[in-house]
Amino acid sequence: MRKRLLAPFFLSALFLAACGGGAKEEKKDEGAGIAPAEDHSMVAPQQSGQELMDGSDCKTCHKPESKLVGPSFKDIAAKYELNDKNVKFLADKIINGGSGNWGEVPMAPHSNFTEDDAKEVAKHILETYGPAK
Numbered sequence: 001m002r003k004r005l006l007a008p009f010f011l012s013a014l015f016l017a018a019c020g021g022g023a024k025e026e027k028k029d030e031g032a033g034i035a036p037a038e039d040h041s042m043v044a045p046q047q048s049g050q051e052l053m054d055g056s057d058c059k060t061c062h063k064p065e066s067k068l069v070g071p072s073f074k075d076i077a078a079k080y081e082l083n084d085k086n087v088k089f090l091a092d093k094i095i096n097g098g099s100g101n102w103g104e105v106p107m108a109p110h111s112n113f114t115e116d117d118a119k120e121v122a123k124h125i126l127e128t129y130g131p132a133k
């Protein structure tokens with residue numbers, strides 16, 4: 001008799017617990033979905049060209065105004081007009097490195113840069129040090 005009374009009680013308690021748990025999880029999901037800070041950083045993780053350069057080794061070989069191991073950014077910006085073709089060309093050079101355009105000393109490859117990052121950097125150099133400015 002006792003067992004019979006307890007069984008449904010026990011079952012419904014389990015059921016409620018399961019439901020409660022489910023509801024809580026749903027709320028958690030909702031919260032994560034709403035959090036705009038998280039989503040935002042997922043959509044716009046891109047660092048600026050300057051930040052990317054600051055985080056890399058460019059300045060060991062390049063200076064803004066004067067030649068070091070590589071050409072100055074001003075010279076680079078004077079040589080290449082700001083357009084999609086040049087941005088892509090310089091982005092590839094930043095990623096793959098190479099020599100021949102300024103002399104025999106090769107530019108170091110930066111294979112850790114994505115195409116988009118490298119383009120951002122190339123654009124930044126041409127925009128910031130270009131004659132238009």
Ligand code: HEC
Pocket residue numbers: 053056057058059060061062069070071076090093094098099100101102103104105106107108110121122125
């Ligand atoms: C080890 C030295 C070194 C480092 C580090 C370096 N560069 Fe260079 N860079 C060079 C040299 C040397 C050249 C000239 C290459 C040539 O003659 O084609 C050059 C050329 C360039 C050019 C012009 C490419 C061309 O074909 O005209 C750009 C743009 C450039 N570097 C950007 C960068 C950026 C951005 C970084 C950092 C992510 C960087 N460099 C790091 C040495 C370096």
